[in-house]
Amino acid sequence: MNTDIHRLLDEAFAGVEMTPEAQDLKEEVRANLVARVEELETSGRPSSDAARQAIAELGDVSELLGEQTDAAPARDSYAAMQLRHRVRPKAGFVVRAVVWSLVFVVGMTVAVLGATGALPLPLGAIIGLVGFASNGLALLVGDSLSQETTTNHPMPANRAGGYFLATLLGTFGLGFGVIVVLGAMPLWGIVFAALGVIAAIILFAFLFASQTNRHKAWVRQAQHEASHVGNRFEDEPETAARFGIYTAVIWLVTFGVIVALVFTVGWWWAPLAFVGGFAAMMLLLARMLFAPAKS
Structure with a gap:
């Protein structure tokens, strides 16, 4: 059994007032860290390295306890979290x-x-x-x-x-x-x-x-928090309906152009019309699906 993780966890909680809530959180974190260490050891990491990495992934326990400092933002940006959890290539x-x-x-x-x-x-x-x-x-x-x-x-x-x-x-x-x-x-x-x-x-x-x-x-937590941001098709059903209509029009026009090209200049021009219709649909999707970020 890896005992390093318990020592490192005690060091991480050093200076924290051990209220009942903090103690409950510590035990919950302990269980998660033990599971993470076992996962890392299974992948071939030495026990001491696995314990240190699991603690590093934990981050600042004060944030878990909601003890934000005046200088720190209320919530880290995704870039800040990436920097904090950064793993350098070997x-x-x-x-x-x-x-x-x-x-x-x-x-x-x-x-x-x-x-x-x-x-x-x-x-x-x-x-x-x-x-x-x-x-x-x-x-x-x-x-x-x-x-x-x-x-x-x-x-x-x-x-x-x-x-x-x-x-x-x-x-x-x-x-x-x-x-x-x-x-x-x-x-x-x-x-x-x-x-x-x-x-x-x-x-x-x-x-x-x-x-x-x-x-x-x-x-996973960051993705969950951002999962519904900017998705206009979920937030605005009328936009999704318009997209369906526009898509139908684009492909009707595309097939009409394909038929016209086949019976005029030749069938070898038909793929160009198909590519054009597909590109127009992708541009429409990119324009309509993702709303600008709201401040």
């Missing part, structure tokens, strides 16, 4: 991120040069370079997701590994497609490209669908 991760990025860029660049004939490389070497580059990008994604950030707890290793595999399959599949397009590989190679991309899409879809919330408690 030096080892920064070095690894640079290495994985170089592996991807160098491997893919040399592979493309070989596929275009700029470098005299055999097909096997080109495929190997694509795999080399794909591993670099996949390691960058998996390693990044397994790191703790200011707003998120670290992703479990097995789930980060899933994103590693999905990225590897997708990048390798796209790399095969590039080799085929550049003419360095017969057309049947597109089968491998399709298999890699489809497998990546399926795996990514599963990971996204089963993803749980990794936000830290202070982020």
